[in-house]
Each structure stands twice: as C-alpha cells, then as structure tokens.
Amino acid sequence: MKKLIVLMAAIAMLSLSCDSRAKPAEGAITAEASYAFGMAIAYNLKEISIELDYSAFLEGMKDVLDKDNPKFSLQEADTIIQTAISAARIKQAELASAKEQAFFAENGKKQGVVTTASGLQYEVLKAGTGPKPSATDVVTVHYTGSFINGDIFDSSIPRGEPTVLHLHAVIAGWTEGIQLMNVGSTYKLYIPSALAYGVEGAQGAIGPNETLIFEVELLATEEDYGH
Numbered sequence: 001m002k003k004l005i006v007l008m009a010a011i012a013m014l015s016l017s018c019d020s021r022a023k024p025a026e027g028a029i030t031a032e033a034s035y036a037f038g039m040a041i042a043y044n045l046k047e048i049s050i051e052l053d054y055s056a057f058l059e060g061m062k063d064v065l066d067k068d069n070p071k072f073s074l075q076e077a078d079t080i081i082q083t084a085i086s087a088a089r090i091k092q093a094e095l096a097s098a099k100e101q102a103f104f105a106e107n108g109k110k111q112g113v114v115t116t117a118s119g120l121q122y123e124v125l126k127a128g129t130g131p132k133p134s135a136t137d138v139v140t141v142h143y144t145g146s147f148i149n150g151d152i153f154d155s156s157i158p159r160g161e162p163t164v165l166h167l168h169a170v171i172a173g174w175t176e177g178i179q180l181m182n183v184g185s186t187y188k189l190y191i192p193s194a195l196a197y198g199v200e201g202a203q204g205a206i207g208p209n210e211t212l213i214f215e216v217e218l219l220a221t222e223e224d225y226g227h
Contacts, residue, residue, distance in 0.1 A: 050088050093199050093208035100193060100211045103148050107190055120176050121190035125215070130183025133167060133221035135175055140164050140220040146213050153205055162219050171196045171212075178218065186217045 045052065063070045072080065108115045115121045133139050142162050144155040156163045167175050173191030181187050193199070193209040201208045 050084060089208055096193070096207060096209035096211075099148065100209055103211055104190070104192060113190070116176065118172075118176060118195060119192045120173055120195055122177055122180060123188040123190075124185065125188055126184075126186040126217075128182035128184025128186075128218065130185075130218075131221060132182055133179055133218075134223075135179060136166075136168050137221045137223055138164060138166050139178055139218060141178070142217040142219065144215045148211050148213065173212070174214070177214075178216065181216070181218045183218050183221055186215065189214045189216060 060070065070077070104115075104119070104121060107113055107121055110123075113121050113123050140162050142156050144152060144157060146152045165174070167178055171191070173189060173195035176195070177187065177189040177191070191212045191214065193211060196212045197206050197210065199208045201210060206212070
C-alpha cells in the first residue's frame with residue numbers, strides 16, 4: 001500500500017521539474033525504465049486487488065506529466081487512494097471469507113480429514129512414533145505452504161534445510177496443529193484465517209481472510225529453555 005502511494009507520488013513530483021515538450025536531456029530515463037515504472041505500478045495495484053478505470057488513470061498521469069495541472073492535490077489524491085484501497089480490501093476480505101467457509105465445509109467431509117474445536121482441519125499423511133511437542137517447545141520441520149488454489153507461497157524444501165521454530169511464536173494454527181504430531185510424522189494442516197493472519201493478512205503476500213494449507217514433516221522437538 002505504502003509502496004504504491006510513494007511510487008505514484010514520486011512520479012508526480014518528478015514531473016514538476018520536467019517539461020515533457022522539451023527534447024530529452026542526456027541521460028534521460030530510457031524506454032525500458034519507463035516500462036519498468038509501469039510494471040511496478042501494475043504489480044502494486046494487482047497486489048491490493050484494485051480495478052481501475054484505465055482512461056481516467058491515464059488522464060491523471062497525463063495531467064501531471066504533460067500539463068502539471070492535476071485535478072487534485074497530492075494530499076487529496078492520497079486520501080482518495082486510501083479510501084479506494086480500504087474499499088478493495090473489504091471486498092477482498094468478504095470474498096475470501098465466503099470461499100473459506102465453502103472450502104472448510106467441503107474439505108471436512110473428506111475421508112481422513114479431522115476438524116478440531118477451533119476450526120483447524122488436519123490430515124495424517126504419515127504417522128510418526130516419536131514424542132509430541134508442547135506449546136512452548138522448539139521444533140524442527142520441513143514444510144510447504146499453499147493457498148486453497150494450490151499456489152505455493154513458502155517452502156523450506158527449496159532452501160535445502162529444515163526450519164527451526166518456537167511454537168509460542170508462530171500462528172495459532174501452527175501452535176495447535178504441530179502439537180498433534182509425533183516426531184517422524186507428516187500432516188497436512190488446513191488453517192482458517194482466524195488461526196492465521198486474519199482480516200489484516202500479512203505484508204501483501206497473504207491476503208485478508210486467507211486460508212492457509214501446510215504440509216508439515218516434524219523432524220525433531222525439544223524444550224525451549226529460554227522461554
């Protein structure tokens with residue numbers, strides 16, 4: 001959100017000292033860089049699920065770059081952008097919540113899927129025989145995290161080494177789910193947003209009310225003596 005506003009403000013401020021009708025100065029920004037600016041803006045808009053009226057979008061850019069006479073001040077534009085982003089986030093959260101409810105209702109009917117009192121669902125892919133961790137233990141795991149559409153957002157596998165985690169310092173779905181596992185087991189955890197990052201999401205990578213699915217292999221557990 002901040003990246004988008006800063007980038008658009010930077011473009012607007014850059015134009016204040018430029019006359020677009022003049023010949024490009026030596027060392028002027030290249031076509032490639034101009035294209036990259038467009039990409040950056042588009043990716044930021046895509047990240048926050050904003051749908052634009054492109055004719056009005058281009059009009060706003062031209063009014064700044066060609067005329068230096070935009071309809072709004074930067075402060076007014078910032079307020080409008082913030083309002084639009086908030087509305088888009090609310091809509092995104094509502095859609096994600098509806099998808100989440102439908103997903104868990106269907107997933108809970110599948111053979112082998114267990115639903116806990118909190119709403120967490122899990123599936124035992126491989127049963128282990130080692131000890132179970134407590135909520136304050138340190139665990140060593142391999143994991144792959146994905147969304148309900150199958151897109152992977154994080155994994156320890158490509159990094160080539162397991163991850164060490166303090167169970168008191170992770171999302172609630174992990175704290176609960178990992179405690180169900182014996183060392184040596186592999187579970188699939190279906191974590192509702194209420195046990196993950198909620199309506200706020202996480203730094204753009206995880207949207208509001210986003211369901212998270214983790215395939216987790218529990219390799220080791222030990223008491224956290226520093227906790």
